[in-house]
Amino acid sequence: MSESNQRYIGQARPRIDGPKKLSGEARYAADHHLPDMTYAYGVFSTIASGRINDIDTSAAEAMPGVIDIFHHDRFPSLHRSPDNFANGTKVDEPRLPFEDDRIYYAGQFVAMVVAESFEQARAAAYEVQVSYRPDTPITRLEEALEQHKPTPDEGSRHERGNPDSAWKKAPQRIEAVYNTAMETHNPMEMHASTAAWDGQSGRLVLYESTQGVVFTRNTIARMFGLLQDKVEVKAPFIGSGFGGKLFVWPHAVAACAATRSLGRPVQLMVPRAQMFTTTGHRPATRQTLKLATDADGRLQAVIHDSVNSTSMLADVPELCGRCTKSLYACDNLRVSHATVPMNCGTPTAMRAPGAAPGLFALESAMDEMAEAVGMDPVAFRLRNYTERDGSQDLPFSSIHLKQALEEGARRFGWEKRTAKPGSMRDGDEILGWGVAACNWEALKVDAKAQVTLQADDRVLVSCATQDIGTGTYTVIAQGAAEALGVPIESIDVELGDSRYIYGPLSGGSWVTASILPAVAQAARAAVEELKGYAIARGGPFESRKKDDLSFENGALGVKGGEMLSVAEILQARRLANAVGEASTSGELGKAYSYRSFGAHFVEVRWDPGISRLRVSHVLSAIDVGKVVNPRTAANQVEGAVAMGLGMALFEHTEFDQASGLPVNNDYAEYLVPSHADFPDMEVMFLHYPDYNFTSEGARGVGEIGTTGLAGAVANAIYHATGKRIRDIPIRLEQLMVDDLAATG
């Protein structure tokens, strides 16, 4: 399809689901109140390691409205999920809730009260008396590393050339250790399950705040020993997930078990405080970077060894080297990953997993290396630019990192930067300018779509993927409108229901790239079906052949002749609709490596007299191929940048060292950027469609903005303060000038 004719793809469109969200019509998992519903509330472990001694429920049972109380001695026996990504049963935490009396982390479900109302359930939950036999918990990565040998993740290790000896031999080299803190996803909408078991039909309906209705259905079916079609999972709207809602967590299992036991619908919300414990997080990482160059600043060796915290229940490696292995030209390179367990819930993917902490470290190290060789940070990155993925020895399908760096620098005014730290002042404030590359895999997965042309001239597109707040509803409508040549207003999109035709998990920034080809194909298939009706006996074009007919602007006819609307044709045959389905493969051509690129330019303002640091300007030049909807896409980058700022400066899930209890588990104390922290922000899309990737040329845009941002901030802070901070979040006490008299 030639680009210039496109009416919808590539256009900045408002979200088609916006009015529903604004008006409150959009219903989220806990907005469903079913007849005869009951409410569950958890009792959560107040120790981080040990065993349950005794659970005394007598006082709670006597409370008003209490129906039942579940715990490890009173819970239906379930099966574990096979935990297999390929068959859609992956889980983060393999252990089932209430499996035994063991405690692996604070905030673990130890009991669950079901009552007639939410308030009654909560009040009774406070009355459940649990006594423990506590062990000393491990609450920090440092501590875990002292007590355990890390478990290497062999599958993700990559080595080429002779990195260690090349590093030793090189004339210029650096070595540094970077630490990133544990972070929590903190979507606005808390995890919630509304589950209803119908004993007669043996069916389970689950409204779940999930990024994957199909995965959830498959997983729950396996756990409860049900056929897949006996389980329906619905998530038409979710208040975001950021990776924390990809797979099934214990609360969903508990809610389903309770409804099946009680025969009444059960709603279970995860309280905000437990969103920090039992629903995943980005683990803490410690990363050792060794870089070396020749005298001209060409990388001779790159070594990126990373270890991250995980839970006692599963080894979840954070793949910090996933970008390092191919971002710059270097023949001698190693990336490796390992995990070490501690007493926390199980980590999971959080927006740009691996890449976000990994590029903080790599892009900080690139700055340190640039300084060591006396080069400008932009020039140093350009010197090591490559169009080949060294880890696969393949060319990139499309790369415009060079343009991102060059055009971004121009727009930002980088040439006005003076290299010396602390040399750019504005009144009481010192400015710091920093740059970093961003990078993310371009992924694509199998997808299906169904397009229904209806007798009322409306078009319904449906698929069991989700819109997690990223704009998937809108992008799909654009794709269908484009394929059919009908106004976008005539398109309805239905997502987030496992009964619909198969749709992908909303993760990895792959939904747009995966779903658009399926939507376009399904639209064409629907038109074909319509043509069939039109030429069949009794149809308006009875004597014609399919090939004679063309479909334009929502009408079918012979070129130059009479055009009939979908409604007219269907009504003539007294048919309800014409339906098209399509299935597209996620497989990508083997000739290329597929990745997205970009560069962030960041300005910070540091007021040493009051130790105040603010990020004042961010320019992000983003190379994601074709941009299907510049409005929702820019919104994704802005949100991703906010998350990157949080990572750089604020976000840190903290636990009390002695007890292992979380200490900042609410929105007041777990800091994310507020509106007032959000800088002047420019998103610059480079608009180079990647037709080596897909026929649409669009790579995903959800995650890339988070990558590199923390590195750019740290580099800008160094430029402002002269302090190289290798631990994030960077806090003002790390930057404070000790000599007050000099700064006041």
Place this chain on the structure above:
Amino acid sequence: MRNFSYQRPESNHAAVRAREGRSTMFLAGGTTLLDLMKLDVMRPEQVIDVNRLPLDKVKKTADGRLEIGALVSNTALAQHPEVKTHYPVLSQALLSGASTSLRNKATTGGNVMQRVRCHYFRDGVSPCNKREPGSGCSAINGMNRSVHAVLGTSDQCIAAHPSDMCVAMAAIGATVLVNGPSGSREIDFLDFHQLPGETPYNEHALRPGELITHVVLDAPADGARSTYLKLRDRASYQFALASSGVIVAVQDNRIQHARIAMGGVGTKPWRAANAEQSLLGQPPGREVFSRAADIAFENARPYAHNAFKIPLGKQAVIRSLITATS
């Protein structure tokens, strides 16, 4: 949240009389109380909703003071013309607090009475002398970076008083009017909040059942300028790591009047009287301010994670004095 009885009296008298048992709480904006009830940290058996009491007015008294009803919202007070004109330090302090929606609900009386933000107090299970007398203080050797104090701490409790509004009031000088079972009385604002000492569960000077009806601000000092500076990690919606409210009058290049109060660093809204003294008669300037800041933190005691609050608090004092005098 646990069951409680609920009343909504229409008069101060009725509110004070409604009290039945020991664990009675007045409900104003609810932004502290309901929060802590949901967390099961505050467990009143009786809640007396005071929102219908006629305490929502700000008015000037005959002697030039400003009488603020206990139910005046933080937003209304911050925007009040008298406050904006004559007490900018208070307006600024209020606007630096919480978020717009919280300030719309939060009341003057409730703000004075707000509880500490110490997470060990709020988690409902960790040892905490404030919540459970004698159980110990988890913060002293625990996580004590952001919401813990360096001034006025004791071995029993180190939680910082979280209010911004109260810092400005401490600087201005004020009187708390209360009405109780045994009648009305006045409490000097500086005596209202109490140091933790051996009894961290005693936070204020109210006797059981007493209701705050008003806070009366001292008349504004002649020719004085005032400002509030709040330092924190993020730009908004965070309690102070350190803050400073100052009121200064300069005449003939000599400081005639000085008030310094600090937030985020003390276990109560902290007046730095000695530091104020050191300024009197001096020409305004960095060195003089810097000495005052040192004096203000003379007796500060750092803990494992909050030592930075001492230099940060000094910076707040110095910069706010510079702002108020330039």
